[in-house]
Amino acid sequence: MEYLADLKIATVAFLALSLEKPLLLEGDAGVGKTELALALSRLFGSDLIRLQCYEGIDSTQAVYDWDYAKQLLHLRATEAVGVQTDRTSLEAELYEDRYLVERPLLRSLGYSDPSRPPVLLIDELDRADDEFEAFLLELLSTFEITIPELGTRRALVKPIVILTSNRTRDLHDALKRRCLYLWVDHPAFEREVEIIRLHVPDASEVLSAQIGAIVQEFRRQGLVKPPGIAEAIDWASALTSLSAVEVTPEWLEMTLGAVIKYREDEERLASIGVGTLIKQAFARFGA
Ligand SMILES: Nc1ncnc2c1ncn2[C@@H]1O[C@H](COP(=O)(O)OP(=O)(O)OP(=O)(O)O)[C@@H](O)[C@H]1O
Ligand SMILES: [Mg+2]
Structure with a gap:
């Protein structure tokens, strides 16, 4: 799927790439923040590595973990075969690369082709807590992660980093300072109609314009x-x-659930009158 960017989005994305800075996108839900990261990975034909943040996310989910089941199996197997080994070397064997489970942040450091940098999408960072943000701050300055048992991993090729936030809380200034910032607004009418047509090619031109309006x-x-x-x-x-070939008040009422997701909003629109809203919309945008 193509991404229809306006000039401002395109410019900031270009700057983030040329200055090699993380790009922090804030904006209402559904304005296209995540899609921009997807579009960049398509542009480079590179991998998209996505870290979905949530309350309580920690390094075992974001950075790396050990595969306990496999480690246990290794211990059992050693026991069963009766291999003679001392405790220190047995423990060292348990922390070899093959038992490491790479999570998104560590994975994003493991690329070596500079023509195809991976895109690291840290989605909805506002849902994670302060400690996690502090950890990220460190990672975004050094692009290295230390695993005590294995040593330090440093990125050969810096990932393109996109952070998104729905602004349920403010992110720290220190993090913002390291990023380019873009407030993603709802698109203008013409661009929105184009996006609708791109995603739903079967919708007629008239219908798409009316929906946009x-x-x-x-x-x-x-x-x-x-x-x-x-x-x-x-x-x-x-x-x-x-x-439907046109948005009539009847169609609008029957399909409102696709657009409006709150009872209060539904009541508000009903109190204005859907017929009035449609007329206003068509008059304003000539749809
Ligand atoms: N500029 C665009 N060009 C093409 N498609 C777009 C564009 N912007 C948004 N879309 C489409 O709109 C939908 C919503 O976008 P997306 O999921 O990226 O929003 P979001 O801002 O990440 O929302 P949320 O905060 O809910 O995660 C997707 O289907 C996406 O493909
Ligand atoms: Mg999103």
């Missing part, structure tokens, strides 16, 4: 959860699969 209008209503591009795409698929 209504979604833009919804975003002006101060909703709890204004619809993102993801919702606009879902809605276009929903209407197309119902063979």
